[in-house]
Amino acid sequence: xxxxxIADDEALEREGLEHLIHxxxxxxxxxxxxxxxxxxxxxxEEFRPNIIxxxxxxxxxxGLQAIREIKxxxxxxxxxxxxxxxxxxYAKEAISLGVKEYIVKPAGRELIASTLTQxxxxxxxxxxxxxEDLHLRDKVSQLQPLVENELSLLxxxxxxxxxxxxxxxxxxxxxxxxxxxxxxxxxxxxxxLDKKKLYETFRSYAKTYxxxxxxxxxxxxxxxxxxxxxxxDSFSKETVxxxxxxxxxxxxxxxxxxxxxxxxxxxxxxxxxxxxxFEAVFASDxxxxxxxxxxxxxVLKGAGSDAADRTLPVGASDSLHADDHDGRSxxxxxxxxxxxxxxxxxxxxxxxxxxxxxxxxxxxLSLEETAEHVxxxxxxxxxxxxxxxxxxxxxxxxxxxxDKAKQLIASADELALKEVCFEVGYKDPNYFSxxxxxxxxxTPTEFRSQAK
Numbered sequence: 001x002x003x004x005x006i007a008d009d010e011a012l013e014r015e016g017l018e019h020l021i022h023x024x025x026x027x028x029x030x031x032x033x034x035x036x037x038x039x040x041x042x043x044x045e046e047f048r049p050n051i052i053x054x055x056x057x058x059x060x061x062x063g064l065q066a067i068r069e070i071k072x073x074x075x076x077x078x079x080x081x082x083x084x085x086x087x088x089x090y091a092k093e094a095i096s097l098g099v100k101e102y103i104v105k106p107a108g109r110e111l112i113a114s115t116l117t118q119x120x121x122x123x124x125x126x127x128x129x130x131x132e133d134l135h136l137r138d139k140v141s142q143l144q145p146l147v148e149n150e151l152s153l154l155x156x157x158x159x160x161x162x163x164x165x166x167x168x169x170x171x172x173x174x175x176x177x178x179x180x181x182x183x184x185x186x187x188x189x190x191x192x193l194d195k196k197k198l199y200e201t202f203r204s205y206a207k208t209y210x211x212x213x214x215x216x217x218x219x220x221x222x223x224x225x226x227x228x229x230x231x232x233d234s235f236s237k238e239t240v241x242x243x244x245x246x247x248x249x250x251x252x253x254x255x256x257x258x259x260x261x262x263x264x265x266x267x268x269x270x271x272x273x274x275x276x277x278f279e280a281v282f283a284s285d286x287x288x289x290x291x292x293x294x295x296x297x298x299v300l301k302g303a304g305s306d307a308a309d310r311t312l313p314v315g316a317s318d319s320l321h322a323d324d325h326d327g328r329s330x331x332x333x334x335x336x337x338x339x340x341x342x343x344x345x346x347x348x349x350x351x352x353x354x355x356x357x358x359x360x361x362x363x364x365l366s367l368e369e370t371a372e373h374v375x376x377x378x379x380x381x382x383x384x385x386x387x388x389x390x391x392x393x394x395x396x397x398x399x400x401x402x403d404k405a406k407q408l409i410a411s412a413d414e415l416a417l418k419e420v421c422f423e424v425g426y427k428d429p430n431y432f433s434x435x436x437x438x439x440x441x442x443t444p445t446e447f448r449s450q451a452k
Contacts, residue, residue, distance in 0.1 A: 005044060005049035044074055045073065049074075148172060151214055154168070180273075181280040184223050187221070193255060211240075283296040350388040367394075398435060402436055420432075
């Protein structure tokens with residue numbers, strides 16, 4: 001039910017309109033009255049009408065003045081000007097206020113009903129659009145942590161399944177200009193905690209702290225936060241250190257955890273951010289000073305050149321079998337875990353895709369539909385599918401269809417070859433026959449003869 005406010009200084013006019021509207025559009029409106037412009041404004045504040053029928057000429061505050069005031073706090077309300085005068089004298093001002101509908105007294109009931117119906121349809125379209133926008137924003141808000149994690153992993157393991165860091169940073173509106181990596185290193189006691197709650201607490205804190213950042217997932221005993229400064233010429237490392245100290249306080253206050261926060265050097269570009277990440281990991285592992293914030297550059301100054309020799313280069317993720325007795329063991333084990341998790345995720349997704357294909361291969365199945373089912377970009381899905389399965393999507397689908405066709409042709413049911421064609425997902429018997437011969441070396445008719 002919609003809310004309608006009728007503003008007119010004539011009581012008979014208001015009551016007549018209400019009676020007519022209830023009769024012409026039963027059950028559509030809850031109706032309130034106002035007998036002047038001031039009362040119309042007060043009623044609008046209390047009643048929050050969807051539509052207002054406003055008489056132009058009323059005592060005190062005039063109709064157009066009242067509309068202007070109401071528009072300031074109810075911008076989405078629809079207005080119908082009701083006038084006994086030539087509307088065109090008011091047209092310019094009314095249009096400037098967004099008023100598109102008017103009724104000249106005395107108005108026929110059909111005109112009143114059709115005008116209100118038109119505005120109801122407009123309100124419904126706007127409501128539908130708002131719902132779609134909310135749904136889209138909700139989807140985006142759910143996807144954003146996943147995309148942030150994907151971009152973070154690009155910095156952490158060089159390349160993740162051939163993703164594009166420029167494309168991801170553009171989607172996130174997170175240019176790879178000047179910034180640095182912050183790594184939070186947790187003690188092993190987090191294995192006894194709710195890791196989802198731990199991750200969401202730290203992510204939420206970072207996203208509301210007032211810095212521009214992306215946050216990785218919680219992997220093994222650490223998570224990475226990549227902090228970008230909006231004005232590269234005034235990047236403050238002190239601000240990042242204060243942020244690290246706040247993270248230490250958060251861990252102690254919320255989870256009674258002693259954490260170490262490592263900060264990498266200020267860098268630009270994908271390779272620079274990757275270097276900053278490895279530096280931050282090294283700093284977060286420096287002597288395991290629980291509850292402290294360790295800046296990589298400060299660690300180097302205090303430890304001398306030996307520490308510099310132990311830092312991880314940009315390509316460090318390729319050295320996963322390096323000596324675990326030096327300072328790299330922590331980050332290398334974490335990166336190994338990342339790779340294992342990512343490989344397992346890919347295998348699981350491909351298993352799900354294969355299962356979906358096997359359930360629907362007799363239908364008009366496309367690569368795009370299958371990619372959507374497993375929530376992957378079609379181009380990306382096609383590439384990974386071939387890597388993991390050893391065949392293209394089309395070849396795999398064709399193999400299933402031809403295997404099924406061979407079973408049907410050789411069965412005792414003696415289905416017509418045209419029926420077999422349709423049963424296995426093809427629409428053109430001639431095309432089916434060509435595909436069958438290409439795969440098996442014989443035509444369906446020859447195969448049936450051989451199977452007898």
